[in-house]
Amino acid sequence: MTQTHTADTPTVLLVDDEAALADSLALWLERRYRVRVAYSGREALQAFDDDVDLVFLDRNLPDLPGESVLEELRRRVDSSSFCVVMLSASPDDELTALSVDDALTKPVTKRDIFEAAARLVGDAPEAKLE
Template sequence: MTQATPQDAPTVLLVDDEVALADSLALWLERRYDVRVAYSGRDALQEFDDDIDIVFLDRNLPGLSGESVLEELHRQADADDFAVVMLSATPDSELSDLPVDDALTKPVTKTQIFDAVARFVGDAPEVTVD
């Protein structure tokens, strides 16, 4: 059985240097959404374009930090055109000062990820093709 995302499915960009985590999140989401994965801040900026509807962004990326990526994303596009959910390993009151739509503390659950996507871009139906 081959999986396919629905036509016009929202596009999710997952940005995390923890490859296993990013790949797991992608596996969860790819049946309902168009998913792109970046393992660094620089990769995230290369993957980002007008098609992105929501970005899950690790705060503590090596090299180009999640906060720096966030600033650049907002320079590249209107912040109203996409949502950003910051991922952080520790609960941090400073996250409330960042221009993000939500923040999740790692480890994240499948329910938290799907709830965030549904809250900001709507829920896409699950589609499979034989």
């Protein structure tokens, strides 16, 4: 199904080396948002630009740590111009020290993802949460 988005539709960048998870998240979110997917830190750096409004960023990427990716993204554009949700397999107090907008512990649910996106860049249709 092709999605119609306007210029005001937020752009979400999903960064996770677990391709199945990243692709599932993209399928869920593309109904409401423009979605870009990256499976590594380096791909994330290539896919990111000032059009991105929200980044779901895996903390444990094989090529670059999520923290390093986040630092580079913040160097490129004003950090107030985009939001970051850090994804991690284990809850960790260090996540709050990263100054991210939200942190989710894997496994994440569709509801977790939509609620974070809605809170940070706009409402997601309730029907998509079921």
